[in-house]
Amino acid sequence: MVMDKNDNPPIFSNAPYETTINELTPVGTQLLTVTAVDKDSNLDGNITYSIIRNLGIVNDGGDLFDIDTLQGIVTVRDNLDYESLGDGHKYYVIRVVVMDGGPNTKRSAYTDIKVNITDGNDNGPSYMYTGCLQHKMTCVSPKYTVDVTAITLNQELHFHGFPDVTGNAIRILAKDMDGIPSDVVFSVATTYPSGYDSFFSVETKKVGNYFQAIVKQVKSVELPRDFVILLKAEELSPEKWFAVAEISFVKHMTDNNFQTTISPQLSTAAQTGEKTTQSQTTDEFSETTVALIVVIAVTLTLVLCLSIAMACFVSRRRQYSSDKVPLSSLNGAHENRGYSAQL
Template sequence: MALYQLLRLFLLWACLPHFCCPEIMFRRTPVPQQRISDAHVPRSDGKILHRQKRGWMWNQFFLLEEYTGSDYQYVGKLHSDQDKGDGSLKYILSGDGAGTLFIIDEKTGDIHATRRIDREEKAFYTLRAQAINRRTLRPVEPESEFVIKIHDINDNEPTFPEEIYTASVPEMSVVGTSVVQVAATDADDPSYGNSARVIYSILQGQPYFSVEPETGIIRTALPNMNRENREQYQVVIQAKDMGGQMGGLSGTTTVNITLTDVNDNPPRFPQNTIHLRVLESSPVGTAVGSVKANDADIGKNAEVEYRIIDGDGTDMFDIITEKDTQEGIITVKKPLDYESRRLYTLKVEAENTHVDPRFYYLGPFKDTTVVKISIEDVDEPPVFSRSSYLFEVHEDIEVGTIIGTVMARDPDSTASPIRFSLDRHTDLDRIFNIHSGNGSLYTSKPLDRELSQWHNLTVIAAEINNPKETTRVAVFVRILDVNDNAPQFAVFYDTFVCENARPGQLFYQENSIAIFIVKLKMEQMD
């Protein structure tokens, strides 16, 4: 209670005319009102004006908020110069809170507040006062307004609208880069003292970040902060009123700051040389293997493009960038042959696709590695000397005559011997046969062009060491004609001729051959 009264006296002292605030000086200056009376004021035209003077006497009133005393808090006193102290006047109060929050002693004019008042709820109250004659109930003073202003005390701490803020700033930012601004509000009176003057300070987050005391702007405080070393930071900001002085109230908030990625790291291959293997039988487009350059950045800053820039295998292999995995997939570009070449060398480059010009000084954002590809042998099937064979033979050859020879070899380095055979589904009548060792085809039955002009055979070549490895080839045999058939009449002819027919006379016509024969017979009859 004593502390409260002492504070109240200090505030009242601050409001005296010698205080620096003119508004407060004016409001604390007593404004005595003269009693209503007649005064004769001459005018320039000779007429007399009657001017009334008011007799109210009181000060404008001030009241400290948050009064904690047990008694009613004294506000001030209303007084009229018509009051002789004999109790003949009655003071009446009306307006904001009259009769409930504020009460008046109708005899003395003393005003009291009945309960504690919070300035943040209402900063001032407008009331009206009147003095009347108790006996006649007539006003001796006209009703007039006055104000009770609530003086602020520092009873509200600064508060932040958010308990936790989330912010981000690019890594490698220069010192002083703005991250985010936080702002606290104080419900106290900003126009009175320093109760609502907020100063910001950083409680947690040094030496990485700082805060501007007046604005609450958080800035970077260390150069070249690297996301790859640390990504998340938690900063605690304090807002303190009374200009940050001792005794002020404070509030805090937490700011979670994330360093966002920039492209400050080039891709790097984990090995200088990579070894891969592929079967020689792999078709074009087959994936041989993959290479990958690691990039410490994330997102688009880690995207790379792979290309083959040198080597003796540039014509035989290609590389495709797999966007999802950020790998380079090496594929077969042309057919491979173990017997022709067993090892290829490629120089593969990985380069960032999104380069930040600010970090060119760090060097080229690419890397290279050597890829050695070994071609592995597979047991390949025999290979015929031709894609197909055509043999021509006369129909009158003897059985067992060789009509032609097919040739095949094992393309592998082992050069396995070859065994030949006929696919009997293409020679159901078993007219032909083949020597299994040398691929010579010969007849096993007589040929007749008049029965069949063409024979379409299939010859099978198989490795002796691996009979499962086989190859088939088509053999076309054309039968050539020989003159091995005499003319024949299609039917028997029976006709008559007169005995007196002249030689050379046409008596029947079937075809030129028949006429010729008849003529011969006629000549023979003669």
């Protein structure tokens, strides 16, 4: 009787494998099925599949995909990211191992699956300027300032980043962060206080890989103190991802690099020499008067209390003096009684 020997390794069918999916492919999606055969019989011919890590290859995808051990079905295990892949390497490589069931000596083989990744619209626009707080190469909560004393009607506003690490005027720039980016358009999302949207115009200009916001004040108006524009950068796509930046209108003080928020009407009054401190002087005078009255009242109260205490003290002294019997009188009485007894 001839006994079968485990002398044949498993062999993949139709290898190598390659497929293409979008980076937004949901977790659990089936990609393809790998198959292998083993010419040995019985346990030696039973085969199982597995995925192993291979850090020696570019863009190893061992952690991102799963495989059914018996059927060889490959599925998405984790979220994919087109942007994290290097230029010219927009794919993952999965190393699949097939092993037979030999009880003593096991034989195996492996093959690689190349999974090409296409870009999906999973990132929105991002503002960019030096000094902004960044996370994953994007500005978080971007903020700009405008000097209200430098505003000219119908002229482009000049911006400074916040924090202002350069000290120079900068442009407001944004771009879509997808690998294949969409165009970006700017607009006024809202103002604070509200109702001032129509007093400003916003144009979008392409500058290299970025888009620039050109903002102008087109109507004369006395802006309220602490005025803010929320500027929206929106990508031109069905998803319409967008990002919002805050533009604060401030007065930049050149001395000591101090800056404070101020309304344009206050700035104009200071330039034309109008009196702007009357209410402040009145308030200071009122506070001084009240303080003086309080001091006088406290002083009078203390004097009154001291006077009452002194009067009580004097009265008690007089009463004590009138009730006390002189010592000489008591001594005289004893002497008289003793003299009478001798008689």
